[in-house]
Amino acid sequence: MTTVARFTPWQPRLLAYWACRRSRAGKCKLTMGSGRSAPRARTARRQFDRATPQINVEVSTKGHVNEGRIAAPDQTPSRSRRVSILHQPPGDGSVFDVCVIGSGPAGLAVALACEAGNLSTLILESGGMKQRGVASSLPPIRVLNRSVHAALDIATREGFGGTSRAWGGLCVPLDPIDFEARDWVPHSGWPITYPELARWYPEAAGFLDSGRKDLLADGGESSLADEETVTQNGYYARKASLAQVYGARVRHSKHLVLCLHSTVTGMDCDATGERISSLTVRGRDGSEKHVRARRYVLACGGLRSTALLLQLGRDRCACFPAETPLGRYYMGHLAGEIATVVFPDPMRAAEYLYKSDERGFIFQKRIKLADSVQRTSRILNTDFMLRLPPLADGRHGSPALSLLQLLALIPGLGGIAQSNRLSRTLDGRDPISASAHLRNLAVSPLTTANDLAALLRHVPTRNLPLLSFNRSGRYSLRYHAEQIPNPDSRVSLRDAADETSFPGLEVDFRYSDDDALSVIRSHELLDQALRRDRLGYLEYRHPPDQRFSAVLAQASDGYHQVGTTRMGSSPRLGVVDRDCRVYGMDNLYLASSSVFPTTGSANPTFPTVALALRLADHLASIH
DSSP states (O other), X not given: OEEEEEEOTTSHHHHHHHHHHHHTTTTOBTTTTBSTTHHHHHHHHHHHHTXXXXXXXXXXXXXXXXXXXXXXXXXXXXXXXXXXXXXXXXXXXXXXXXXXXOOSHHHHHHHHHHHHTTOOEEEEOSSOSSOBSSOTTSOOEEESOTTSBOOHHHHOOBSTTGGGGTOOOEEOOOOGGGGSOOTTSTTOOOSSOHHHHHTTXXXXXXXXXXXXXXXXXXXXXXXXXXXXXXXXXXEEOSOSOHHHHHHHHHHTOSSEEEESSOEEEEEEEOTTSSSEEXXXXXXXXXXXXXXXXXXXXXXXXXXXXXXXXXXXXXXXXXXXXXXOOXXXXXBOOEEEEEEEEEOSSGGGGGGGSEEEOTTSOEEEEEEEEOHHHHXXXXXXXXXXXXXXXXXXXXXXXXXXXXXXXXHHHSTTTHHHHOOGGGGGGGSSOSOOOHHHHHHHHTSOHHHHHHHHHHHTTTTXXXXXXXXXXXXXXXXXXXXXXXXXXXXXXXXXXXXXXSTTSOOEEEEEOOOOHHHHHHHHHXXXXXXXXXXXXXXXXXXXXXXXXXXXXXXXXHOOBOSSOBSTTOBOSSTTTOSBOTTSBBXXXXXXXXXXXXXXXXXXXXXXXXHHHHHHHHXXXXXXXXX
């Protein structure tokens, strides 16, 4: 094995000899900081790194110095030890087994699984090691209706780790009914079955470090005895940012290379038009290089991946049929709060708050309507979770919440009490009764302190919505609901401003009336189940004739980017097949939530990683 050590020109022989003597036949790798002599080696390296000029001297663990080789910082110094992170596209003509475009959750899952299978893998990332929002180096995206689609500097991230840097860490699996062709849900049905994806849930849980693998799909016992409702555990990953989790592994990998500041601007086909022969990649200095691999995986987010395929279809029209669904069926979820759930016995709410399992993983039990109820009532899949009650409503009885509400009213101190995680509860919809809040605070200073401690327990280390027990048994009921696939909700290419610019993307994201009506009907059915079991009831925040408008007023997504490259059983019904291979292309694949034919009620990160691991297994099997 060969190690690269950096020394000043006036003493390379002496230091190289010292390093080789201390390395003990390869146990100390100076660039990796491992082995018994690593502290001394790192100290020597720091001392001489300050001198200039510097060269990279290739040191063999057999004890001799290759003085004739001077390697540039971003080039591979030798075949025996590959530089794992480059800051420009590779230009040495190497052909990798797999090239993954994007380093978010899906891209890292595919790449690291391929690396574990000894496949030489290249990751192309348009950003650097640090997080950035939407970058000028990427195609501009124009959103037609900003009221229903989140700003892209919030919904997307550029840089190693991708959107995991903005991810809350919630891991929820898709349900069996999500894969079915439901006659009340147009364009529903997956070409794979629930067990085909569910078998990868345990490995996805391990990859994301998100808790007990056997409890992800089952909420266990519940005080809801009604057969019309079920519960499901939503686990939270220990660390949401995968850059922190897998950065060291990527740096020291033997079979994986990460290229930062490398933006894919086009895909080149061979003479048959059925294979990608190379990618055109632009570095941050503006120069372009061609990168080659045997197979390519688009994992750069739903919108970016769709844009590259639309560009490929425009340049190579034979790739996709005239009636392709590419760019259509753009979906997300409906999320919001239109009701307060009241538990007459406050202790009955405890099982639906945050809990920790025996290994310290945090999870929350979610309430769902059973598959049988969805079929008979012809509604969409919806999850319900408890959240903090509106702070302005003093009936919550919490001294901590009343303190935050009163602080928010004081000029100059409002910023202390307010945060993104409290924004929904400080919206001012409810009339504020100062007397009710003062009564809550009069309980005792110790009770107020305990309530604040419980409320803020997970703030330093977790990006969790704030939630704590309150003695009134009153909580906001948050919903997270499926959206109907709609071919008129779509993205399309816009012409580039000039020959050197990328074609832009135009987003026409739409909700339908049936999406909102399903949310309202789901609340009604849940209210009936709570009352039947004498567990509680719902208090709506709007009269019946205003609930429909209230749901649509809160409906907004753009984070989840589902459906624009949907999976289908034929090129007419889908963009990719059951193995996530693009129809019409032999060696082009997708790892993205954009291949989901339906959204289900689950946040898509966890099932997307499961699907990416399934894809990596397929790539290894055909290698």
